[in-house]
Amino acid sequence: MTNNASEHTQSLQCKDRHFLHPWEDVTATGTAARTVIAKGDGIYITDSDGKRMIDGPGGMWCVNVGYGREEIVAAVAAQMRDLSYFSPWSVTAAPAAILAERLAALAPGDLNNVFFTTGGSTAVDSALRFAFFYNNCLGRPEKKHVIARVGAYHGSTYLSASCSGKMLEKANMDMIEDRVHLIPNPNPSRRPAGMSVEDFCDAKVADLENKILELGPDKVAAFIAEPVLASGGVIIPPKGYFERCHALCRKYDVLFIADEVVTAFGRLGSYFASKDVFGVEPDMLTTAKGLTSGYLPLGALFISDRLLAEIKAAGNSAKPFFSGFTYSGHPVAAAAGLANLDIFESDGLLDHARSVAPHFRKRLQELADLPVVCDVRVAGLMGGVECSLDTDQPNEERDMNFLLKVDRICQQNGLLLRPIYATAVMSPPLTISKAQIDEMVDILKHGLQAAAADL
The missing domain is CATH 3.90.1150.10 (Aspartate Aminotransferase, domain 1)
Structure with a gap:
């Protein structure tokens, strides 16, 4: 909020009243002088x-x-001159193809398949839809429940928002309730008095196992988790929690989705934190934000080779993943992503x-x-x-x-x-x-x- 704003600023603030901002109190629309x-x-x-x-x-x-960063500005301008758009349904273009290859090489484990989206919410939405698609292909139409955590944030699309656990933000908003289940916040500072961090970790891991068993492993499709709960207030689960939750998912044949929309691209000192920081190779991984450093909207879902192989092994018929976006792999956004990676490398x-x-x-x-x-x-x-x-x-x-x-x-x-x-x-x-x-x-x-x- 500015004090003693100039006439120029006041004019812009007046125009801004037509911009309905995210998370805006609609009863006060047009009154904020941002x-x-x-x-x-x-x-x-x-x-x-x-x-x-x-x-x-x-x-x-x-x-x-x-x-x-002029490197990104120049790359984006050059790409706009060469090719401003291509349809990802039927053809490809160099920036998207090259970026996909570079990202696959950086990603942990066998996450070699990059599905480009428009941002973090659509990356998470795509991951959840792929989890449902995967189980349909394997003849398990009942395996559709998703487990997430109180305090987590996974996006603003209907499906991703349903998996978010910031409870104040659910007020007056419809959510999927029959197939999305929230387990307690893994914030160690909220543990009961006298409980050690180690015992708290045991309890939070048990929350996941108990929920899987309550719903039935044959009904649970996926567990989605941020390594650090970012918009929940930088909640850092106890040491070993992420790895133990991953082991439980393996035990009960539940897909582990790492939501690295925030934690990827250096925020925790690595391109991806799942393996380098927390020792986990997830089945799917979502990212956005630092992928272009915010210069242009771009998100990505990484899918394990194993999942695709299992779908292929389930039968010889074609199995299209009917999901995608007009701007999937947008060449200008991909050019920004490539220039962004170049800066990471050149600047160390x-x-x-x-x-x-x-x-x-x-x-x-x-x-x-x-x-x-x-x-x-x-x-x-x-x-x-x-x-x-x-x-x-x-x-x-x-x-x-x-x-x-x-x-x-x-x-x-x-x-x-x-x-x-x-x-x-x-x-x-x-x-x-x-x-x-x-x-x-x-x-x-x-x-x-x-x-x-x-x-």
Whole structure:
């Protein structure tokens, strides 16, 4: 929110009233005077009044290589001149084919089949539809139930939103309830008093097994999980949880879908976190965001060779996967993805992200000493600083309003936050330096202290 906005900014804010934003309160449509972002450079954004800020959330977890990368701009412009579109139904084009090959080489295990989508939601939707398709092909039409987790976020299409477990966001929205089942949040900070983290991990793994057994393994198609629950507030399950859940899925013949829309492309220091960080080779994997660093919309679903082989072995008849999008493998988006990967390689971004991550963790964890901070969670270059004004008397609305105030103060001092409920989420561009991390955390600390003092 801007104060004393210029006439130019006020004019844009007036026009913006026709833009129905995601998650907007429709009873207040047209009343918000949003900050207008005009430019981006590196880890910084500048609003329409010239205020320069660190982009704390990195757009929406996605501007991994930073703003203003001329390499991507040039690649996109050249591709538009050569070929602005092709139909993925009947022909192909070089950018999509080359990107698919490069991605398959980077993906864990035998995830050699890349199904391009328009973003993360459609990648997740496609994964779930493929799970149903797979079981139909294998003659198991009843094996259609999906297990997800409270606190998870998987998208905004009807099917992917049904699997999301952010409960406030389900209010007044219809969801699939008969075939989607949520098991408890694996947040260790919410474990019962006196319970060890190891025992909590056992309990959360048992939640998955118990749900599979309750529904019947012959009825459960898939378990979908983010390695780190991103929009749930950077929830980091206990060590070993992801791997043990994968083993359970293998045991009961349940497909394991890793939702890496956020955690892929360097956010946790690897191209994909499932194998490199958590030791898991999933049956399917979804990604988006960092795939183009937000320069153009593009998502991808990776499908295991094993699944395709099993479908083929089930019979000799053709089995088309009747799913796809007009913009699947869009050549301009694919060109952005290729240029994005080139930057990762030329700049050594994975090494850089791993080198600054410990400093990011250390500086954010220092905020745990503030009275208003009740939990700090950090994984790679993902951070969540959760606030509570009174842990003995929880009040979600009060704490959410407090964090909105922190956001306003931080913007005034050069930092854009992303409040998620009562948690300030940080996922800056991977190009961030240690000095810039210091600048970012110092502004956040000042915002927390100033907002608390103003109470």
